[in-house]
Amino acid sequence: MENSYECPRKPNKDVSLQELRDRLAEFAEARGWDQYHSPRNLLLALVGEVGELSEIFQWKGEVARGLPNWTSADKEHLEEELSDVLLYLVRLADVCGLDLGQAALTKIVKNSRKYPVNK
Ligand SMILES: Nc1ccn([C@H]2C[C@H](O)[C@@H](COP(=O)(O)OP(=O)(O)OP(=O)(O)O)O2)c(=O)n1
Numbered sequence: 001m002e003n004s005y006e007c008p009r010k011p012n013k014d015v016s017l018q019e020l021r022d023r024l025a026e027f028a029e030a031r032g033w034d035q036y037h038s039p040r041n042l043l044l045a046l047v048g049e050v051g052e053l054s055e056i057f058q059w060k061g062e063v064a065r066g067l068p069n070w071t072s073a074d075k076e077h078l079e080e081e082l083s084d085v086l087l088y089l090v091r092l093a094d095v096c097g098l099d100l101g102q103a104a105l106t107k108i109v110k111n112s113r114k115y116p117v118n119k
Pocket of ligand 1: 028033036052083084087088
């Protein structure tokens with residue numbers, strides 16, 4: 001069962017929020033961590049990871065798009081912290097019983113009405 005979490009990099013695979021949601025649910029269930037994944041705990045964990053993400057950029061000054069001067073180790077660290085934020089966000093939406101993907105699409109539509117192209 002543990003091996004089902006192993007997932008070598010497949011750059012062309014389109015990862016869905018549903019897949020992440022299901023993997024996170026399995027991960028928590030397998031460890032008996034479901035009990036700790038309350039909305040409030042997950043929100044605090046999410047905020048903590050946003051802090052770790054912020055530390056990467058702290059004191060660096062402006063950073064060019066594409067991160068041209070970053071080492072691969074720096075980029076890997078960034079990938080990990082971005083992933084932690086995403087994973088806690090997906091998990092939070094799940095335990096709240098919300099469809100995050102659908103909600104995000106709906107919000108984009110709302111944003112485009114609020115900010116029309118020619119205005
Ligand atoms: N109760 C928990 C603890 C961890 N995780 C998962 C979600 C995150 O992706 C990752 C977070 O793990 P850590 O708390 O060990 O945080 P870091 O990976 O950032 O480690 P560190 O803080 O040592 O850099 O593990 C989880 O789902 N539920």
